[in-house]
Amino acid sequence: MRHLMNLIRGMVCVRLTGLFPERIVNLCAQEGIDFWAMEWLDEHTVRFITRRHTLGLLEELAGRVGCAVERESSRGLPDFLERFRTRYAFLVGLVFALCAVSFLSRFVLTVEVSGNEKVPTAVILSQLRRLGVRPGAYGPALERKQLAQEALVELKDLSWMAINLYGTRVEVIVREAVKEPERLDESGWFDIVAQADGLITHIEPEQGDAVVKDGDVVAKGDILIAGTVTLEPPLYSDLPVRYYQTHARGRVWARTWRTITAAIPMQTTVKDYTGEEKSTWSLNFLGQRIKIFGNTGISWPMYDKITTVRPVVLPGGRALPFSLYRETFREYLPQTVEVDRSAAQTMLEEELQKQLTALIGEDGEVESVRFSTRAVDGRLEVTLTAQCMEEIGREQPGTAVN
Numbered sequence: 193m194r195h196l197m198n199l200i201r202g203m204v205c206v207r208l209t210g211l212f213p214e215r216i217v218n219l220c221a222q223e224g225i226d227f228w229a230m231e232w233l234d235e236h237t238v239r240f241i242t243r244r245h246t247l248g249l250l251e252e253l254a255g256r257v258g259c260a261v262e263r264e265s266s267r268g269l270p271d272f273l274e275r276f277r278t279r280y281a282f283l284v285g286l287v288f289a290l291c292a293v294s295f296l297s298r299f300v301l302t303v304e305v306s307g308n309e310k311v312p313t314a315v316i317l318s319q320l321r322r323l324g325v326r327p328g329a330y331g332p333a334l335e336r337k338q339l340a341q342e343a344l345v346e347l348k349d350l351s352w353m354a355i356n357l358y359g360t361r362v363e364v365i366v367r368e369a370v371k372e373p374e375r376l377d378e379s380g381w382f383d384i385v386a387q388a389d390g391l392i393t394h395i396e397p398e399q400g401d402a403v404v405k406d407g408d409v410v411a412k413g414d415i416l417i418a419g420t421v422t423l424e425p426p427l428y429s430d431l432p433v434r435y436y437q438t439h440a441r442g443r444v445w446a447r448t449w450r451t452i453t454a455a456i457p458m459q460t461t462v463k464d465y466t467g468e469e470k471s472t473w474s475l476n477f478l479g480q481r482i483k484i485f486g487n488t489g490i491s492w493p494m495y496d497k498i499t500t501v502r503p504v505v506l507p508g509g510r511a512l513p514f515s516l517y518r519e520t521f522r523e524y525l526p527q528t529v530e531v532d533r534s535a536a537q538t539m540l541e542e543e544l545q546k547q548l549t550a551l552i553g554e555d556g557e558v559e560s561v562r563f564s565t566r567a568v569d570g571r572l573e574v575t576l577t578a579q580c581m582e583e584i585g586r587e588q589p590g591t592a593v594n
Contacts, residue, residue, distance in 0.1 A: 457570060
């Protein structure tokens with residue numbers, strides 16, 4: 193560290209010649225002039241290194257005792273800058289660069305978001321951009337607390353936000369809101385009815401009267417759990433039967449048989465690329481697109497546009513607000529071709545499997561499945577027939593009973 197400070201201040205190597213050079217050494221010690229690497233060349237000559245700013249005082253002390261001071265060499269930052277004393281263009285450029293760095297360092301270059309899990313980062317950055325928190329914004333002018341509060345008003349899934357400024361980097365820390373549990377709606381009169389034909393295998397009534405039992409066959413729309421509860425009078429009583437209506441709840445499992453059909457044309461239109469291609473290059477600087485070269489005038493009737501973005505990334509992995517954009521335009525002509533029947537059948541079967549999973553729900557189970565295929569009217573049709581175990585009950589408004 194001491195050597196580094198000496199380089200910044202500047203060092204000189206001097207040779208002192210006189211009858212009594214040791215007297216100048218004593219005077220340097222008395223005046224507090226630091227020197228080191230002292231070397232006696234002969235009985236009248238001594239050499240040592242001292243700091244550049246003490247050279248004037250050293251020459252004055254040497255004159256008192258009749259010694260001659262000879263400057264042999266010097267090094268350090270002052271000597272380096274002295275080389276450019278007459279290079280005015282360099283000095284002007286250096287001053288301009290220092291001013292530019294000190295000025296540009298007050299602008300935001302990156303915005304980082306942390307603490308979010310369910311809310312996408314892109315959604316948070318988009319809202320902050322609308323409020324002015326983006327690369328290129330003047331950092332000291334950002335009212336960070338006010339901006340965080342305004343962002344929370346729009347981002348309902350967040351409960352807390354803090355915006356911190358570290359030089360050219362804005363750090364956004366968020367906390368997601370904890371959703372309130374859904375309350376059961378006990379209002380109204382509802383029945384549990386079958387949403388598909390099936391064979392009842394298990395029923396779990398929670399509220400209301402079960403009107404079916406295990407082994408019953410039901411059709412779509414049949415009542416499974418009635419929201420109208422019957423209150424029988426006491427035995428040997430003349431009181432009438434009473435009814436009250438409630439919001440029926442429960443789960444009803446049944447074995448069902450599902451049939452789903454999907455179709456695709458046997459011919460399709462594909463892109464036949466002609467080989468003609470054009471490219472344009474542009475630079476994205478602080479959110480502004482600057483075109484570098486290339487012609488965007490396209491005379492082709494049909495073409496694809498492919499955009500490639502190459503961001504500038506620091507060695508640590510942090511991206512800077514500079515990106516190179518390349519837009520490639522490729523001409524093509526439409527061409528009608530026959531569909532590969534095997535590939536089309538596989539695609540339709542996968543799509544039918546997804547539809548079946550959506551129908552029976554996450555708790556449903558497919559016991560067996562079978563596919564049948566036929567070609568009709570220029571289309572390929574695939575039919576799925578499956579035996580499933582699923583929950584078939586759904587709520588439906590009931591009818592009031594007097």
